[in-house]
Amino acid sequence: MSDDRSATPDALPRTPILYLAPWVDLGGSDKGTIDWFKHIDRARFAPSIITTQPSRNRWLDLVEPYAEEVWALPETLCGAEIPVFVLGFIDSRAIRVVHIMNSRIGLDLLPDMTSLARPPVTVVQLHAEEPDRSGYARYGATRYAGLIDAFSVTSEQLGAAMLDFDVPRSGIHVIPTGVDAAGEFNPADVQPFDDLGAGPHVLWPGRLTAQKDPLLTLDVLVELKRRAVALTLHIVGEGDLEPMVRERAAVLGVDGLIRWHPPSQEMPRWYRSCDLLLMTSVFEGVPYVIYEAMAMGVPVVAPALKGNAELLGADGANPLIAPRDDVQGYADAVQRLLEEPELRGSIGAAARARMLGEFTLETMGRRHDDLYERLLAERARVVQRTATDSAAPCPSPAALPERVLFPRAEPPERSVAVIVPCFQHGRFLPGAIESIRTQTLTPARIVVVDDASRDEETIAALAAVEQQELVTVIRLAHNSGPSTARNCALANVRESYVLPLDADDLLLPTALADMVEQLEQAPEHIGFVYPNVQHFGNRHDYYAAPAYNLHLLLDNNYCAATSLFDRRVFDAGIRYPEEVVLGHEDWDLVLTMAEHGIEGVPAHGATFLYRKRGFSRVNAVDYGPNSFHQVIGKRHPALYGRRDEIKAHWAPALSLVLIDGTDSRWTADALGDVGAQTCRDFEIVSAVGGDIASRRHGPEGAIEAIEHARGRYVCVALPGAARAVARRTFVEHMIRAFAASATHEPIVLGTRAGSGGGPLPQLDAAQRRASTPVGVAWERPPGYAAPEVEVERAGEIVGDLVLEWELSDIRLQWRGV
Secondary structure, three states: OOHHHHOOOOOOOOEEEEEEEOOOOOOHHHHHHHHHHHHOOOOOEEEEEEEOOOOOOOOHHHOHHHOOOEEEHHHOOOHHHHHHHHHHHHHHOOOOEEEEEOOHHHHHOHHHHHOOOOOOEEEEEEOOOOOOOOOHHHHHHHHHOEOOOEEEEOOHHHHHHHHHOOOOHHHEEEOOOOOOOOOOOOHHHOOOOOOOOOOOEEEEEOOOOHHHOHHHHHHHHHHHHHOOOOOEEEEEOOOOOHHHHHHHHHHHOOHHHEEEEOOOOOHHHHHHHOOEEEOOOOOOOOOHHHHHHHHOOOOEEEEOOHHHHHHHOOOOOOOEEOOOOOHHHHHHHHHHHHHOHHHHHHHHHHHHHHHHHHOOHHHHHHHHHHHHHHHHHHHHHHHHHHOOOOOOOOOOOOOOOOOOOOOOOOOOOOOEEEEEEEOOOOOOHHHHHHHHHOOOOOOOEEEEEEOOOOOHHHHHHHHHHOOOOOEEEEEOOOOOOHHHHHHHHHOOOOOOEEEEOOOOOEEOOOHHHHHHHHHHOOOOOEEEEEEEEEEEEOOOOEEOOOOOOHHHHOOOOOOOOOOEEEOHHHHOOOOOOOOOOOOOHHHHHHHHHHHOOOEEEEEEEEEEEEEEOOOEHHHHHHHOOOOHHHHHHHHOHHHHOOHHHHHHHHOOOEEEEEEOOOOOOOOHHHHOOHHHOOOOOEEEEEEOOOOOOOOOEOOOOHHHHHHHOOOOEEEEEOHHHHHHHOOOOHHHHHHHHHHHOOOOOOEEEEOOOOOOOOOOOEOOHHHHHOOOEEEEEEEOOOOOOOOOOOOOOHHHHHHHHHHHHHHOOOOOEEEEO
């Protein structure tokens, strides 16, 4: 390492980096941690380390000279405090890059890091993948790839494994392990041990665990003993299998060939003292001990695992054993190398030259330096794009704009354009296009908008789909987000209907036909059909979207982006908000349509497959400090300034259903100033004639009026309840009457003699017998629903409901009017 890489000139600000590791003990990845700290450019970066799991941390002191801060958290904090400390450290130290090395808690904190006010760039480094794919590679990729800026992997084979987990090529960076072949692992500068006795000596470094399969090594020793091959095997390591291995060695009669040593911090001397390295592992990435042995000019006998083959098989000289448990193969390779010193020398010299030329620590450090700088520059561009303040209100005035309607006396031509924004989704794009092309209703156009993808996989996929019939590819010069991509496509299509599909999702075969037919039959205020969602990938559940309700949409968007739109929505000047780069631009569009009186309807069934691959950065806008829920209200003041009015219309607490009696009629005078209620969270649904102005529905039958009611509580009132209904506090009293009852029993409004008691007083048994029901009220599910009744005259429905409840032994509240 040159002096300029370790310099820390005060004049240059350095970027703070946090390295998260479970521990820094004796092992390959731990050695990699030390080498990272030694060779990161500390003129540009200020690295700190936090270890998150209990450990002896026997190598942690080797990191301290190179780290700004060192925190072994389990030594100072209880487990529950560790996440709070890590997040507080990132925030208080203004950490800009978080480098995660095998830390499970580091991975699990990624959603929280992403939601910080200034989220750091994240890099996850991986060395190996377990045979059953149950380790960090799968866990990080399938759960958190959407939050990870880059995976740093040590081999091409591990990079290929990450592709299997649907990580884009652009997110995978192969940075091989480096080794200090010119310094720490230079055999000319290392003294061998002088007390090992007569050779030959074979080194077996590693943990005595099932992964390393030391029992297979004993079988190899048995075969070498049978062949009378002289050697001493030096096992340098410890682990849970040590007692079993010692016992088994004695039983097999090879314990005399073994010398046992604890883990060592003098590994260069072990390589210098031995003639070859033997390993029989079940799985590995590319073991550090192989790099180190090659740097020291020591031949390696190892199984032909993918990582080993990638490194050792480059020149074909090193013995690679296949199948992995071939005892004879190991014995043949060890015997030949021990008996042919010239072969050992030539293999060792070639390996050392390769380490000096291709696998230096300086190269490993510089490639990580460059990766961090590139990621930070990309993050800065994203921040600059979003700095246009997506929280700024839309230019719409406080008053709602003119309503937009879609007359369908003669439905538009059945032509559909499907628009597909694509950024770095080349591995998924062909599947998305195929799902569009195979629709039962063939689309007129497929417009793919490349949002300045830069990875070769996506560039190749775009070139391939561009050759297909119906497909047009538009390429943006700069990455601008899905809103800009969709608006660009909209400017280039004139079909009657438009459906956006993300490049990593799939349309079900009848989606276009079903949604177009549904929209053709919709009322003229309906401008789009929104989908129900069948998940695939990490999730496989089905989500049925609720009916359109503007009150609910103010708090949560359930109208997924893959909706079918009447083209006239966009002809009215409505567009996706290009200033919303990272957020819920589809939600913003739905609310913009709502301002114009445009509503949607849910599809009748599943229409598309929504790929779920764990967390994404958009999730952070839901629960971070800059939640998009705060942004959306500022963008649509014409809606959020009318929340009370919208709730009363779309989700009233009380629906007041007015029904004419057999011998009486509702009149406007009888209602008084019903709009002056102290509680305005209600609607009137009338089933009467005359001059009653309904707030939602005109004259209909009693049952139809009840079915139209949207309130949590439904109150059916005859003209005999007019005196109570006209009272300014009627709605509030009704709601509080339900709240006062633990079980929310139905309410019967009955006539009463005298004027004693307050508004809506409870009636005793005698008063009930003398009372005539003039109204009923109940809570909709999960409370009581109205029983089904058949009546010849609307005025009889109140009495029939009361009788039905009493026969069903339902407890009732009787209140006087």
